Amino acid sequence: xxxxxxxxxxxxxxxxxxxxxxxxxxxxxxxxxxxxxxxxxxxxxxxxxxxxxxxxxxxxxxxxxxxxxxxxxxxxxxxxxxxxxxxxxxxxxxxxxxxxxxxxxxxxxxxxxxxxxxxxxxxxxxxxxxxxxxxxxxxxxxxxxxxxxxxxxxxxxxxxxxxxxxxxxxxxxxxxxxxxxxxxxxxxxxxxxxxxxxxxxxxxxxxxxxxxxxxxxxxxxxxxxxxxxxxxxxxxxxxxxxxxxxxxxxxxxxxxxxxxxxxxxxxxxxxxxxxxxxxxxxxxxxxxxxxxxxxxxxxxxxxxxxxxxxxxx
Amino acid sequence: xxxxxxxxxxxxxxxxxxxxxxxxxxxxxxxxxxxxxxxxxxxxxxxxxxxxxxxxxxxxxxxxxxxxxxxxxxxxxxxxxxxxxxxxxxxxxxxxxxxxxxxxxxxxxxxxxxxxxxxxxxxxxxxxxxxxxxxxxxxxxxxxxxxxxxxxxxxxxxxxxxxxxxxxxxxxxxxxxxxxxxxxxxxxxxxxxxxxxxxxxxxxxxxxxxxxxxxxxxxxxxxxxxxxxxxxxxxxxxxxxxxxxxxxxxxxxxxxxxxxxxxxxxxxxxxxxxxxxxxxxxxxxxxxxxxxxxxxxxxxxxxxxxxxxxxxxxxxxxxxxxxxxxxxxxxxxxxxxxxxxxxxxxxxxxxxxxxxxxxx
Numbered sequence: 001x002x003x004x005x006x007x008x009x010x011x012x013x014x015x016x017x018x019x020x021x022x023x024x025x026x027x028x029x030x031x032x033x034x035x036x037x038x039x040x041x042x043x044x045x046x047x048x049x050x051x052x053x054x055x056x057x058x059x060x061x062x063x064x065x066x067x068x069x070x071x072x073x074x075x076x077x078x079x080x081x082x083x084x085x086x087x088x089x090x091x092x093x094x095x096x097x098x099x100x101x102x103x104x105x106x107x108x109x110x111x112x113x114x115x116x117x118x119x120x121x122x123x124x125x126x127x128x129x130x131x132x133x134x135x136x137x138x139x140x141x142x143x144x145x146x147x148x149x150x151x152x153x154x155x156x157x158x159x160x161x162x163x164x165x166x167x168x169x170x171x172x173x174x175x176x177x178x179x180x181x182x183x184x185x186x187x188x189x190x191x192x193x194x195x196x197x198x199x200x201x202x203x204x205x206x207x208x209x210x211x212x213x214x215x216x217x218x219x220x221x222x223x224x225x226x227x228x229x230x231x232x233x234x235x236x237x238x239x240x241x242x243x244x245x246x247x248x249x250x251x252x253x254x255x256x257x258x259x260x261x262x263x264x265x266x267x268x269x270x271x272x273x274x275x276x277x278x279x280x281x282x283x284x285x286x287x288x289x290x291x292x293x294x295x296x297x298x299x300x301x302x303x304x305x306x307x308x309x310x311x312x313x
Numbered sequence: 314x315x316x317x318x319x320x321x322x323x324x325x326x327x328x329x330x331x332x333x334x335x336x337x338x339x340x341x342x343x344x345x346x347x348x349x350x351x352x353x354x355x356x357x358x359x360x361x362x363x364x365x366x367x368x369x370x371x372x373x374x375x376x377x378x379x380x381x382x383x384x385x386x387x388x389x390x391x392x393x394x395x396x397x398x399x400x401x402x403x404x405x406x407x408x409x410x411x412x413x414x415x416x417x418x419x420x421x422x423x424x425x426x427x428x429x430x431x432x433x434x435x436x437x438x439x440x441x442x443x444x445x446x447x448x449x450x451x452x453x454x455x456x457x458x459x460x461x462x463x464x465x466x467x468x469x470x471x472x473x474x475x476x477x478x479x480x481x482x483x484x485x486x487x488x489x490x491x492x493x494x495x496x497x498x499x500x501x502x503x504x505x506x507x508x509x510x511x512x513x514x515x516x517x518x519x520x521x522x523x524x525x526x527x528x529x530x531x532x533x534x535x536x537x538x539x540x541x542x543x544x545x546x547x548x549x550x551x552x553x554x555x556x557x558x559x560x561x562x563x564x565x566x567x568x569x570x571x572x573x574x575x576x577x578x579x580x581x582x583x584x585x586x587x588x589x590x591x592x593x594x595x596x597x598x599x600x601x602x603x604x605x606x607x608x609x610x611x612x613x614x615x616x617x618x619x620x621x622x623x624x625x626x627x628x629x630x631x632x633x634x635x636x637x638x639x640x641x642x643x644x645x646x647x648x649x650x651x652x653x654x655x656x657x658x659x660x661x662x663x664x665x666x667x668x669x670x671x672x673x
Contacts, residue, residue: 170369180428213633260649268368
C-alpha cells in the first residue's frame with residue numbers, strides 16, 4: 001500500500017543504470033495509437049531501450065513512424081518478435097484483448113516479461129505507485145483501466161490513513177478518445193475498475209462509473225473519487241496523503257492534478273482530478289490514454305531496474 | 314385514428330424528484346393504481362437507471378430490486394420496464410431485473426454515443442425482453458446525426474428508439490424533425506418514441522408533435538413527477554390524446570384520479586417551471602442536475618444559477634453530476650486550476666445557444 005519503497009529502489013537503480021550505461025531492451029507489440037504513443041515515451045527512457053516495434057499491417061502508419069525514428073519495425077507479428085535477432089526482455093502489448101490472450105503464453109514460454117495494455121486481465125493488476133512492488137517477479141502485468149490508473153491511487157492514499165468502507169469513482173472521457181474496444185465492452189471497464197478500487201485501493205466496496213462526453217473541443221479526462229471515511233478519520237492527514245499521492249503519480253503522468261482541494265463533508269472525502277495527456281502522439285485531451293502508456297513505461301522501467309539489481313547482486 | 318403506447322416513468326424519472334427515496338409502499342400504490350388505469354408500461358428503477366444508486370447520483374433509500382419486485386407483485390395487465398445506462402448499470406443488473414419481472418429495458422446513451430449500447434440491447438433480446446434504445450439529450454444532435462445513432466441501436470436489436478429530450482430543451486418543430494429523421498432511416502418495424510420534459514413547458518405539445526411526425530411510443534410521468542420541471546404528465550397526455558384522436562388505451566378519468574389521489578400526496582414539491590428548471594431548458598442542461606445544483610449551492614454557499622450555467626458551459630452530459638460538486642467547490646474558491654478568463658459570463662442567449670445545439 002505504500003509507494004515509497006519503489007521510489008527508493010528506482011532511485012538506487014537509476015545510479016546503477018547511469019554507472020553502467022546499460023538500458024534494458026524492450027519491444028512494442030501493436031502499432032495503433034496506443035503503441036505509437038508508447039513508442040514516443042520509450043524513446044525518452046533512460047532505463048529502457050526500444051529495440052523494435054511489431055505489428056501485423058505493413059501499411060500501418062505506426063510502423064512507418066518507428067522506422068523514421070530509426071527503430072526496427074516488422075509487420076510479421078509475434079512470430080517475428082519471438083524469432084528476432086534483436087534482443088528484448090520486456091514486451092509491451094498494445095494490441096487487443098483477444099490478441100493478447102494468444103500472445104501471453106508464447107511470450108511467457110520465451111521468457112519475456114509482458115506489460116499488457118489491453119483489457120485481457122491475465123496477469124496481476126498493477127497501479128505503479130500502489131502495488132508494483134508486490135509483482136516485480138510476475139511474468140506479466142496488466143494495467144486494469146485508464147480510470148483505474150487515475151483513481152485507485154487516491155483510494156489507496158486514503159486507505160493508508162483510515163478505513164475506506166466504500167469508494168466510488170466517475171471518469172468522464174472525451175468521446176474521441178474512447179475506441180471501439182472500450183465502447184463494445186463498457187461493462188468490463190466498470191467491473192475491472194470497481195474490483196481495482198477494492199483489491200488494490202483498499203476499499204471494502206467499490207463502484208465505478210464511466211461517462212463519454214462528445215463536447216467539441218474535446219474535454220480533458222476528468223475523474224472524481226468519493227471515499228467514505230472510517231469513524232474519527234484525521235481529515236488533515238487524509239488530505240496530506242492525497243496530495244502526496246497526486247505528486248507521486250505526477251512523476252510519471254505530468255498532467256495529473258487535483259482541480260480542487262479535497263472536499264470533506266458527510267463523513268466522506270470528494271476528490272476531483274484532471275489528466276492532461278503529454279501530447280507525445282495522442283492529443284493532450286486524451287489523458288485517459290496517456291495515463292495508460294505512462295503507467296506502462298513506469299512499470300517497464302521498474303521491472304528493468306529490479307532485473308538489473310538482481311543481475312548486479 | 315393513430316394509436317400510441319405510453320410508458321409511465323413516475324417510478325423511475327420520478328425517483329429524481331424524490332431524491333431516490335421511494336419506498337416499497339409508494340411503489341406498490343403507484344404501480345397498482347397505474348395498472349388499474351390501463352397504462353401499458355410502468356418503469357421502475359433508480360432515476361439514473363439500474364445500478365444508479367451511488368454517492369454521485371444519490372443512494373436509493375430502498376434497493377431498486379426490492380422496488381422492482383414490489384411493482385411486479387401488484388401488476389395485473391400493465392408490464393414492467395426498467396432503464397439502464399451503459400457505463401453505470403451492467404448486464405448483471407439487467408439479468409437480475411428480468412428475473413424480478415422486468416419485460417422491457419430502455420438502454421440509454423448520450424445522443425452521440427449509441428455504440429456503447431449494443432452489448433445491453435443484445436442481452437435484452439437474448440433474455441426475451443423488449444429492447445428499446447433511448448438517445449438522451451437529443452436536442453444536442455442535429456436530426457440526421459441522431460438518426461445515424463438510432464440506426465446503430467436498431468442494428469443492435471432495438472425494437473423502439475426514443476428521441477429523449479432529457480433537458481426539456483426541444484421545441485415542437487425540433488422534436489418533430491428529429492422523429493421524421495429517424496423514421497426516414499429506420500426499418501419500418503422499428504418504432505420511434507418520444508420522452509419529454511416540462512422545463513420549457515412543452516412536454517405535452519412536443520409529444521403531440523412527435524406523434525404527428527410518426528412516433529408511436531410516448532413517455533409520461535404521473536403529475537409530471539420527474540427530473541427538472543418534471544416530465545410530460547401522463548394524465549394530461551392521456552387527456553390531450555383523447556381530444557386529438559390519438560388512442561392510448563388509458564382510462565383518462567382513472568389517470569386523473571391516480572394523479573390527484575395517489576401521486577400528488579407523495580410529491581415532495583409540485584413540479585414547477587422555476588428559474589433553475591427554466592434555465593435547464595433554456596440552456597439545454599441535463600434535467601436531473603436540478604436538485605444536485607440546489608444541494609451544491611447550499612453546501613458551498615454559492616449561486617445555483619451560476620452552477621447550472623457553468624456546467625452548461627463545460628458541456629456536461631447526463632451522468633456527470635460530480636461536475637456539479639466540482640463547480641460548486643470552485644465557485645466557493647476551493648479551485649486549484651488557473652482562472653479561466655471570463656468568470657461570470659451572463660446568461661445571454663449566446664451562452665445558451667452554445668450548449669443548445671451543434672447545428673450552429
